[in-house]
Amino acid sequence: MSTAPGAEPPTESLAPIEAPIPSRGARAAGTAPLLELRSLARAVRLPGGEVLEILRGIDLIVEGGEHVSIVGRSGSGKTTLLNQLGLIDRPTGGTVLFDGQDSTRLSDRRRARLRGESVGFVFQQFNLLEGRTALENVMMPMLYGTARQFWGREKAAMEMLERVGLAGRAQSKPNRMSGGEQQRVAVARALVRRPRLILADEPTGALDVTTGEAVMALLDEIARESGAALVTITHDLQVAALSDRSFLLDGGVLHTVDRDAARGALAGTAGIRAGRAAVGASGDTTQATGAAVGDADAAARVGASEGGAR
Amino acid sequence: MTGLIASIVEAYGELRVSKGRILLSLLGVAFSVFALTTVMSGGQMLEQSLKQSVESFGGRPAVLTVQPMGDMGADGGSGGRATVEDMDRAVLEQFDQMGITERSRDLQGTLRVQTGSGVVAASGRGVDPGWGPMHRVDVLQGRWFADSDEGRLSPAIVVDETLYEKLGRPELGAETVDLVADKGATAPVVVIGVVPANEFAAMGMDATVYISASAADDLPAGSGMEQAARQYLAWVPEESAEEVASQLSARLTDAPTGSYDAYRMDGAGDIEAFRYVRYALMGVAAVILVLGAMGLVNIALVTIRYRVREIGIRRSYGATGLRIFIGVLMESVVATVIAGIVGVTAAVALVKAPFVTEWFHSIGLVDVPPFPTTAVITGLTAATAVGILAGALPAIIATRIKVIDAIRS
Numbered sequence: 001m002s003t004a005p006g007a008e009p010p011t012e013s014l015a016p017i018e019a020p021i022p023s024r025g026a027r028a029a030g031t032a033p034l035l036e037l038r039s040l041a042r043a044v045r046l047p048g049g050e051v052l053e054i055l056r057g058i059d060l061i062v063e064g065g066e067h068v069s070i071v072g073r074s075g076s077g078k079t080t081l082l083n084q085l086g087l088i089d090r091p092t093g094g095t096v097l098f099d100g101q102d103s104t105r106l107s108d109r110r111r112a113r114l115r116g117e118s119v120g121f122v123f124q125q126f127n128l129l130e131g132r133t134a135l136e137n138v139m140m141p142m143l144y145g146t147a148r149q150f151w152g153r154e155k156a157a158m159e160m161l162e163r164v165g166l167a168g169r170a171q172s173k174p175n176r177m178s179g180g181e182q183q184r185v186a187v188a189r190a191l192v193r194r195p196r197l198i199l200a201d202e203p204t205g206a207l208d209v210t211t212g213e214a215v216m217a218l219l220d221e222i223a224r225e226s227g228a229a230l231v232t233i234t235h236d237l238q239v240a241a242l243s244d245r246s247f248l249l250d251g252g253v254l255h256t257v258d259r260d261a262a263r264g265a266l267a268g269t270a271g272i273r274a275g276r277a278a279v280g281a282s283g284d285t286t287q288a289t290g291a292a293v294g295d296a297d298a299a300a301r302v303g304a305s306e307g308g309a310r
Numbered sequence: 311m312t313g314l315i316a317s318i319v320e321a322y323g324e325l326r327v328s329k330g331r332i333l334l335s336l337l338g339v340a341f342s343v344f345a346l347t348t349v350m351s352g353g354q355m356l357e358q359s360l361k362q363s364v365e366s367f368g369g370r371p372a373v374l375t376v377q378p379m380g381d382m383g384a385d386g387g388s389g390g391r392a393t394v395e396d397m398d399r400a401v402l403e404q405f406d407q408m409g410i411t412e413r414s415r416d417l418q419g420t421l422r423v424q425t426g427s428g429v430v431a432a433s434g435r436g437v438d439p440g441w442g443p444m445h446r447v448d449v450l451q452g453r454w455f456a457d458s459d460e461g462r463l464s465p466a467i468v469v470d471e472t473l474y475e476k477l478g479r480p481e482l483g484a485e486t487v488d489l490v491a492d493k494g495a496t497a498p499v500v501v502i503g504v505v506p507a508n509e510f511a512a513m514g515m516d517a518t519v520y521i522s523a524s525a526a527d528d529l530p531a532g533s534g535m536e537q538a539a540r541q542y543l544a545w546v547p548e549e550s551a552e553e554v555a556s557q558l559s560a561r562l563t564d565a566p567t568g569s570y571d572a573y574r575m576d577g578a579g580d581i582e583a584f585r586y587v588r589y590a591l592m593g594v595a596a597v598i599l600v601l602g603a604m605g606l607v608n609i610a611l612v613t614i615r616y617r618v619r620e621i622g623i624r625r626s627y628g629a630t631g632l633r634i635f636i637g638v639l640m641e642s643v644v645a646t647v648i649a650g651i652v653g654v655t656a657a658v659a660l661v662k663a664p665f666v667t668e669w670f671h672s673i674g675l676v677d678v679p680p681f682p683t684t685a686v687i688t689g690l691t692a693a694t695a696v697g698i699l700a701g702a703l704p705a706i707i708a709t710r711i712k713v714i715d716a717i718r719s
Contacts (some may be wrong), residue, residue, distance in 0.1 A: 088626060109630045116627055143316045144627060
């Protein structure tokens with residue numbers, strides 16, 4: 001499931017979809033979607049005065065409870081888009097509506113509160129706080145919650161650690177835990193405040209294939225249980241395949257991907273993945289992973305082409 | 311409120327994780343708070359003790375002494391010299407005219423007291439009731455003189471606790487003891503109060519007897535008080551002491567009983583001089599505190615650079631800029647308050663240590679006052695202030711960290 005460093009999905013054959021990309025999630029009539037991007041743009045001014053457009057004209061609707069994945073090569077603007085979805089950064093154009101509320105008009109303080117209440121982050125490098133136990137890491141977001149969440153933080157954190165199967169490691173510090181365990185702690189931390197939107201930035205990027213699959217399955221399962229929307233940003237089409245909808249971010253523009261076609265193409269990679277796992281066990285992972293990504297990219301090309309025609 | 315508690319919890323967590331670094335950075339603060347509190351408390355206690363000693367000897371600020379000039383002395387009513395009644399009248403009339411109500415005659419001589427083990431020589435002090443408050447007399451048992459004691463058949467006396475023991479602890483206000491005069495004459499007196507053994511004991515005098523000035527004048531010949539040095543004390547507001555003294559001197563220059571000199575005798579000037587020494591020492595301690603704070607700021611600024619990612623993570627989980635500011639500030643404040651408590655505790659332990667108390671006694675201070683609360687408050691306030699000052703700059707820097715850059719770092 002992991003990609004080798006430098007391996008990028010080729011996107012030349014993907015045709016951009018100009019129309020707004022709709023959601024497949026169910027929503028009661030008359031209610032606003034959980035998250036809606038309208039003509040979102042993000043540009044930065046370079047030291048020479050030149051303006052670099054990182055994101056352009058992005059329209060996206062994410063409904064509560066659905067799982068959306070966004071794939072793209074390095075530098076395509078994936079993390080910038082994630083920061084927009086997570087209310088960390090402000091756009092230079094367009095709007096980000098959260099529950100129908102234009103978050104771009106909110107003060108930094110209110111955005112921070114909304115982010116803390118409604119968004120949970122899972123990072124590629126786990127980003128656990130050093131020197132703190134797993135329990136303390138999971139309790140951390142509750143420090144910024146309501147009085148009830150603050151005073152009940154230990155109980156809630158323990159429940160979440162139990163849910164990710166790490167109750168027995170509650171007092172362990174990150175440097176004593178495996179990568180998979182650390183990412184499970186990160187998942188527990190992301191979910192402890194019961195967010196309505198979970199943003200996962202390359203959640204399996206630092207894990208081996210098997211562990212990555214397990215973590216992703218756990219994340220998907222817990223998100224579905226809690227009814228939260230899950231937006232995964234990844235290089236990995238195997239990870240993207242777990243989602244309800246997939247998008248390709250290329251050149252700052254978001255394209256839809258036909259999931260069924262991509263999934264069909266990906267089915268042919270199963271044998272290679274098994275072989276990769278075997279090679280991984282012998283220590284030569286780079287070559288095998290590269291082979292797997294090659295097939296996944298092919299699947300993406302097929303899916304994107306078909307999706308573009310949809 | 312919960313936000314503040316959460317900030318403290320957060321700060322404490324950070325301190326716990328980085329206790330080695332914190333401990334090193336706080337050594338300077340703890341030491342300077344210790345120095346500040348020790349100097350302040352020790353100085354205050356010493357000043358208080360000195361004040362007690364000085365005031366018990368020379369009176370409280372501002373006590374003016376009116377003393378006859380030259381060889382003009384009372385002769386007890388014989389010959390051509392002024393009688394004690396004339397002298398009293400001359401001075402006390404001026405006191406009345408100037409509205410001085412807090413006043414006392416002050417006769418200093420010797421008395422002999424009959425005890426069970428023989429006659430004991432004592433320092434004799436003939437005073438009026440006003441003398442007691444003027445000199446902060448601390449009555450351990452019984453009471454000090456009152457106006458009603460004038461004219462008693464058996465005059466009232468107040469003795470120090472050493473003499474009281476030698477007298478066999480007679481019943482106060484009831485049992486009589488004898489003052490011994492020449493040719494076997496005695497004067498029965500009643501002990502009405504007991505005061506602590508004073509500095510005279512340390513100066514080689516066995517005991518002190520206070521007696522009403524009027525009664526002292528009426529004692530039999532050879533009692534030891536007829537040749538007593540006579541002076542008058544006036545307790546006046548400190549701000550007008552000099553003016554009152556000069557007026558009294560002027561009014562009494564050509565009194566019928568001779569000239570008198572009025573001057574200030576209390577030891578306020580000595581205490582003032584000591585206070586400046588204390589301020590200088592506190593200044594040194596404050597400089598140490600500032601140096602400690604600068605060290606703390608230095609370490610805090612370096613530390614914040616290592617915490618960029620952590621702060622970014624906290625921001626991504628909903629920590630507002632204000633919470634980050636308070637959190638970083640709290641870390642500094644909680645740490646310095648802990649250092650302050652350590653410093654103050656060490657200062658209390660030192661100042662109240664038995665060898666220090668013994669030293670206080672060895673320099674002649676009878677009552678060592680309790681550890682001053684103001685020193686504790688000042689020490690803790692200084693520690694908190696250092697925490698706020700040292701934490702503010704890193705806290706401002708922490709709030710300016712960009713979340714995106716922090717997470718990517």
